[in-house]
Amino acid sequence: MPPSCCGYLSQYTHHHLIAFLLTFFSYVLLHASRKTFSNVKVSISAQWTPSVLNESLSPGETWRDNHLFEDEKQATLFLGALDSIFLFSYAVGLYLSGVIGDRVNLRYVLCFGLCGSAAVEFVFGTLTEWLHIYNIYLYCGLWVLNGLLQSAVWPCVVAVMGNWFGKTGRGFVFGLWSACASVGNILGAFLASSVLKYGYEYAFLVTSVVQFAGGVVVFFGLLTSPKEVGLCLESELGPVETDTDSHQPLMSDEEDEVEVEVYARRHHSIQQPDEPLAEPPQAIGFCQAFCLPGVLPYSLAYACLKLVNYSFFFWLPFYLSNNYGWKEAEADRLSVWYDVGGIIGGTVQGLISDFMGKRAPVLATSLALAMGALVGYSRSPNDQVINAALLAATGFFIGGPSNMISSAISADLGRQDALRGSQEALATVTGIVDGTGSMGAAGGQYLVSLIESKLGWMCVFYFFIVMTGGSIVFITPLLFKEVRAMWRDRQALRRQL
Amino acid sequence: MHFSWKHRPTTSPQTPPPPPPPLALRWRRRHHSLPTKSTAVTVGGDYRGGGGSSTVHPLVSVCELCSGTVLNGTEVGQLCSSSAGRIDGRCCLKNDNTSDPERIIGLDLSNCSLTHIGDLQGASTALMVDLSLNPIVNVSDTAFQGFIELNHLILPQDIVCPGGNTSWGKVEVKQGKRLCEGQKSMCNQTGQLSVNCPENSLCAPYGPGFFECSCADNYHGYKCLREGEFPALQVFGPLGASTVVISVLLWVTQRRKAKAL
Helix, strand or coil: CCCCCCCCCCCCCHHHHHHHHHHHHHHHHHHHHHHHHHHCHHHHHHHHCCCCCCCCCCCHHHHCCCCCCCCHHHHHHHHHHHHHHHHHHHHHHHHHHHHHHHHCCHHHHHHHHHHHHHHHHHHHHHHHHHHCCCCHHHHHHHHHHHHHHHCCHHHHHHHHHHHHCCCCCHHHHHHHHCCHHHHHHHHHHHHHHHHHHHCHHHHHHHHHHHHHHHHHHHHHHCCCCHHHHCCHHHHHCHHHHHHHHHCCCCCCCCHHHHHHHHHHHHHHHHHCCCHHHHCHHHCCCHHHHHCCCCHHHHHHHHHHHHHHHHHHHHHHHHHHHHHCCCCHHHHHHHHHHHHHHHHHHHHHHHHHHHHHCCCHHHHHHHHHHHHHHHHHHHCCCCCHHHHHHHHHHHHHHHHHHHHHHHHHHHHHHHCCHHHCCCCCCHHHHHHHHHHHHHHHHHHHHHHHHHHHHHHCHHHHHHHHHHHHHHHHHHHHHHHHHHHHHHHHHHHHHHHHC | CCCCCCCCCCCHHHCCCCCCCCHHHCCCCCCCCCCCCCCCCCCCCCCCCCCCCCCCCHHHHHHCCCCCCCCCCCHHHHHHHHCCCEEECCEEEECCCCCCCCEEEEEECCCCCCCEECCCHHHCCCCEEECCCCCCCEECCCCCCCCCCCCEEEEECCCCCCCCHHHEEEEEEECCEEEEEEECCCCCCCCCCCCCCCCCEEEEECCCCCEEEEECCCEECHHHCEECCCCHHHHHHHHHHHHHHHHHHHHHHHHCCCCCC
């Protein structure tokens, strides 16, 4: 597709498409293997425990030789603890790997994260089963390692996407793209269910091999930036910068300076296309990135939001079968609607925010509606159709903003104008936002189980509502700032007319 | 179709963490009338060589428990001569096919001054076991576990047939001996609780008064959770091929002309 300056999609070449697909599927595969783990939990806990019948069965090697845990309840608790361990190490890893990603070639970091985590999952799920090594410390250690390795992926894919897709279409493209987590959930559920009958170790084997293959493909196929094929300068990077003519930059209100700077850089780049190689230390420091405008509020807002989002990811099937008495397969199938809502929500809201040129108002509106949706969902009648509809609505209003913050807004923040000098902040900023979010999510898993056991499900939903409210509170300063800027714009426009 | 990474000791001393279940939880339905304590093993022992007993070949250890050989006049001797077996110590050995190793078909431990019967696992293929004329006070609960083919068991008079009378077709007391004949399967006994094996497994006899749940056709592994064999080639062949193809394709279209940044 020859690049042309008009049209929404015509600026994109096949390189854009491949970069989109490769980063998309990298995260799909990663999330698929994550989902596999939650879907094989029943089989794993069966493998770890002796059979619970009042008469123990013979032969013992078939029925009661494995005593990692005495009963399935303890195994379930341990699996829950593994989830928390994973999320914490993932959160810590995100802070680190973003920083690394901005300093080392993104392609290497991404490939390393994919292949390394695939190898760890293989050891965790397949090798220990083949060798019959059942040891909780080994499992914990491997899962910590897995969290660290997996954390390398998200900042890298967002950074690559941020490199390829400019601010104009970013909301929409990123909204579409951030469906990757949900698509990964669906793929993971499919893969796990289709090979689970051969044994849970094969579910791990298949997802880890597929993930490893993904890493190999990424290594050979991914262009981390348009600059690698010499595309960026005039026509390709164009949309990123020419955007500033028509819209205000999303993260800044100092319009005039930007243009000057952009032109200055364009010329600069033409003369020195290998500029980043010449100046690698330009990557941003961790604390510096934390202090960028918008990073802290969005991180905290995302912590609240990801808590709610991941609680749905981890607890929804359990809640459905627990509260309504629906079968596990039905509950699994139903919980897909939350993902569907999230996919649509992310895309639509991204699109709206593109047209508005502002993200915070869209987010705030959606989050306010999410609080309503949560109230509605917590009072859902025992009817699968109504429940699915409410679930999709909740996914739309919670998953949508969540996807938007973790991808489009992270990219905005990492590419904001305060950074002109040093471009390599994308992965670091993404890591900070998502890392803080994962911290919230990790703590949330514990809190949800605590609240549920002490106070019941209704209080869990109140907790979700409070958390959603909390994320609104955190983006309020940005909301005011953006609304004021919009107001000023409109008045300026009116004066011109 | 068992899954055999670990050889399981039949008695509990070697199974580490779980305390031996209380008698009521045992899968045995009926008990011997005599108190059982598997620690007082004087016969047999762990055939894997653990548990303190010396490592001996299972056949030898059971057959050499007692001096002398199987005498022609005894029941085991008759069985052995009628089925053309070979006498070795207190055992009668036979191989069905020339390729198979010899197995014990009869075990004659009569008049051996045995007081405790612990584990006779080396002889689990026996058709006939003679323990008569011994001052036995104690027979381990699991002594005859796995004796699927045992059809003639001769005990001192005051010892109850293992698994109780219902596990045997005929029980008679003759000349100070108790004869237990015709082992009954635990699986399809009428008038008894049906034996409930878990999903994917079927009940199979496993010695007098015992049953085992072995995996049903096509199921295998721990708790019979696994079905069929993983089609590794059908999965990984196409996957590998497509990985190579896509990698090459993308390399050619994307990265071939890429400049290092």
